Amino acid sequence: MTTTSIGSSDRTTGLPGWYRPILIWRVLVALMMAAGLIGVLLRRGIVLDGPLRWSLAVTLLMFLGGSLVAVIDTVRQRHLGRVTAFFIDFLLAVVFSFIAFNRMGMFTGLDAVGEAFNGNVAWIGIVVLGWFISGFTERGGTVNESLRNIARYTMAAGVAVLLLAMGLLPGLIEFGRRLFVADVIPIAILAAAAVLAARTMWSDSAARMFSTTAAEGETMDGLLFVAPNMLGFLAFMAGPLFVSLFISFTEWDGLTDARFIGFQNYIDLFSDDLFLRSLRNIVVFGAVAIPLAVLPAMLLAHLLNSKLPGMKFFRAVYFLPSIAGVVGVTLIWKQLFNSTVGFINYGILKVTDLFNSVFGSGFAAGEPQWISDDSIALISVIILFVWQQIGFNTVLFLAGMQGINPTLYEAADIDGAGPWKKFQKITVPMLKPTTVFVVATTTILALQLFNEPFILQSPSPPSGPGNSTLTPVVYLYQNAFQEFQIGYASAVAWALFILIFGVTLLYFRRSGDDGVLSS
C-alpha cells in the first residue's frame, strides 16, 4: 500500500501546511469527547439509561484518553501520535457516517434495494452482451479496438440502464432531500472532516514529519487492512460481551435503570440451588455425551476411511444429522421419544415380543417415559445430542486420517502389524491434534446446551421433570426473558463462560504440553 502526498510546507516554521489545522482538529476532537463524556455522566443532551449509558461513558473515556495522547504526541511529532490520531479519525469517520445514514433512514432501504435489483435484474443482460462481445475483440494476437469500444460502451450502458431502472434519479433527489430534512449536515461535516484528517495522517508528508519507520508504516497498513473486521468484531462481539460483563454487576430488568450491585449476582449464584442443579446437569451431560460423541466417531471414521464401494454414500448419510435444522430434528425426536405412540418404545415392544417368541420367555416390554421421567429425561437429551454430533465429528476425524502419511502404514505392514495395532499405534497418536479440536468443540457445544431440552420438553417448562434437563443456558434464558433478571442472567452467562474457557484452556494446555498443537 502506498501513502499519498498532501500539502506544502510552511516556509517560516518548516512545518507542513496541514499541521496547524490538524492540531486544531485534534484539540476539537478531544474537547468533543470530553463534552460528550460530561453530557453522558450528567445526563445533559445525551439521555441514556442503564448499561448503555455506562458503556457509552467508557467508550468516550477511551476516545478522550486516545485523543489526549494524539494531541500530545502530535505536538511532539512522535509516531504514536500519528497512529493514534489516524485510528481515532478513522473510527470517528465510521461512527459519524453511521449516525448520519441512520438519521437519514438509509438502513431501512437496504432490503428494498435488493427487491429493486431483483425486479430489474433483466437489464444485466446488456452487460452480459457487452462481456460476450469483448470475447471477440482479440483474434490471432491482434486487437479490434472498435469492437473493444463497442463492448465497453455496451457494458457501461447496461449498468447505466440498470441503475436508472432501479431509481437512481429519484434516489439522488431523495438523498439530497434527506440530507437537509433529517438535519444531518453538521454530522456529515464532522464525518467529512474526520475522513480528511485520517487521509492527512495517512500521507507521506505525515509519515516524514512523524519519522515513521518502514516497519511502523507496514504495521499501520496491516492494522488498516484488519480494521473492517476489527470494527465488526468490536461492534458485534467484544462490545456486547463487555456490556454483558458490566450488566452482570447490576440489578437490571432490561427496561428500567440498572443498579450497580458489585459481585452480589455472582455471590448469589453459589447459593442458588437451581443454578447449582443446572451445573450438575451439564457436568453429567458432558461427562456422558462428549465421550459418546467422540469415540464412536473416531471408529466410524476409521471404517469410512476404507476404500470399500459405497463409502462416499455412507459418509454423506452420517453427515446428514449435522446439517439438518436442530429444531426440526428435535421435534422428530420428540415424537420418537413419546412413551405411548413413539417408535422407540414401539421398537422395544417388538424386540421384546421377538425375544419372547424365540426363547419362550415372558418378559414384559418396558415403556420408558423418555421425556417425562426425571431419571431418564437427561439421557434422552444425550441421545439426541450424540446423534447430531457424531456425524460432524466423524467427518473431522476422516479428514485427519486422510492427512496421515501412508508410508507409516506401509512400514507397519512390513513390520507385520495387524489392523488393530496400526489403529492403536499410528492412527490414534497421529490424530491427536484432530482429537483435541473435536473434543474441545464438542465440549463447548455440550456446555452451551439449550435448543434440545427447550424443544424436547415443550409445551412443558424446558427445565424438565424435577429440573432434570435444566442447563445453565436454559436457566439463563428463564432468568433473562421470563423473570426480567437480565443482570443475574448475565452473571450466569459469565459463570458459564468461565467454565467453558477453563475447560477449553485445560484441553489446549494439556495438548500443548504434549506438543500436539505445535505438531
Place this chain on the structure above:
Amino acid sequence: MKRKLVLLFAILALVAAACGDSDDGDTTTAAPGTTAAAPATTEAMADVSLRWSTRPDNAEEAEVYRTIGEGLAEELGITLTYEPGDNETASYQQKLLTNLSAGTAPDVFWIPGTDIADFASRDVILDLREYADGSGHSDADFYPGPMAQLTTEVATGQPGNVLWGLPRDVSTFALYVNLDLVAEAGAPNPVELEAAGNWDLAAFNEVVDAVGGLGGEIRGYGQSNWWGPFGAWINAAGGGFFNAERTACALDSAESIAGIAALTDLYTTGSVIPYGDDPEPPFRAGTVGMFQNGRWATPGIRTVDFNWDVVGLPSGPAGPGNWLFWGAYVVNADTANPAAAWELVAALTQADVQAQVSASGANIPSRVSQDALDAFLGFTPPANNQAFLDGLSQNPTTEGPLWSGSWPEFSNLMGTEVQAVVTGATSIEDYTANICTATASAFGG
C-alpha cells in the same frame, strides 16, 4: 478514487430511492423516557405512522392479522405497519423484551395476561384511561375477569382508575373427545352426559377407566404439565394458587390439596398418558380417549381422521374449575402517537375484527358481542363449540399476574413441585408441608 466515490454515491442514492419518501427517519418515535402527551385530538392522522405486533396461534391466523392491519390502516387513515410475532416457542417474548430494552418496540403490541403487572410496574406500557374516557369506550363491553387485571393500580394491586390495554381474545379449556374410542370402550358419551347435567368427576373417571381398559397403547386421558391443566383441578376443588388478594400462596389450603390429590390419584391408575408427556400427538394418533386443552388446539385437531367433539371440564366439588385465558393489546409508553395508538387498540378489539379472528377457529372473542360469538360458533367442527363458551359462564378463574411478586418464578417453582407429587417422587404429605415454602421466593420471601 473518483470512480469509487461515484459508485458509493450511486449506492446511497439507490438506498434512498428504495426508502421512498414516506419515512424521514426521525419522526416516528420519541426518545426513551418521554412522557406521553395529553390526548392528542389534534394529531393529524394522515401523518401518523404506527407499528403493531401480535403473537398468532398459527400461520392462518397470522395472515388474518395482516389482512386486518391493511383494513384498519384504511379505516383509521394512518400508516400502519404490521410486524407479525413468532409463535410462543419461537421467541416472541425475547424479541419483544429486546426491542423494548433497545427502544425499538412497536407502538402497539400484544402481551399475555400474566405479564401485565411486570410491564405496568416498569412503566413500559401506557395508562390508556384518559384516552379511553374520551372515546366512548366501556370496560363492561369486555369480560370482567381480564378487565379487572387491566384496570389494576400498580401501587395497590387492586382495580382502580387505570387502563393498561384491551383484551385481544379469551380462551377456556375443554376436553377433546375421541368419540370412536369412547364408543368402542362402551363408555357413556361425555357430550351426552354433560347435556344431561351428569358430567362430574365420577363420570369422567368412569370414561377414563373404560377407555384405558381397552389396553395396549390406548389411554383414557391426557393433559400437559404446565400450570393451566393442573390448576383446573385445583380450581375445581375450590382451591387456588393465591389468596384472595393474590399476595400469598394458597396451594397448601385443604381445597387446593384436594384438587392435587384427585389429579395424583388419576395418574396412579395407569389409564392416562404419563404426566409430562405431550398428550396431543397420541390424541391425534387416535390412542387417547380425552385430552384437555384450550381453544387454540382446535385447528390442529381438525386434521384427525376419527370422530371427535369437545366437552366441558367435568364438575368438581366447586364446579368445572375452568380458566379464562387472555392476552391484551397494550401501548408502548414511548410511542410518539399515544392517541392514535389507543384508537388502534380500540379498533383491533372491535366486534367485527374479533369476528374475523375467531372465524379462523383458534380464539374466542374477548368482547361480549353476539356478532363475534356467532362467528366463533360458526367454526365447526367441533360440533359442540358451545362448550368453550360455557366455560366462560361457569365462573372461570381468570389467568392473571402477580402484582406483588414474580409470576414467572412462582409458576416455575410450582410446576416443579406439582410434577414431583403427581409422578410420585414426593408424597402428598410432603407436598402439603413444603409447597408454599418452596414458592415463597416468588413473593420476595
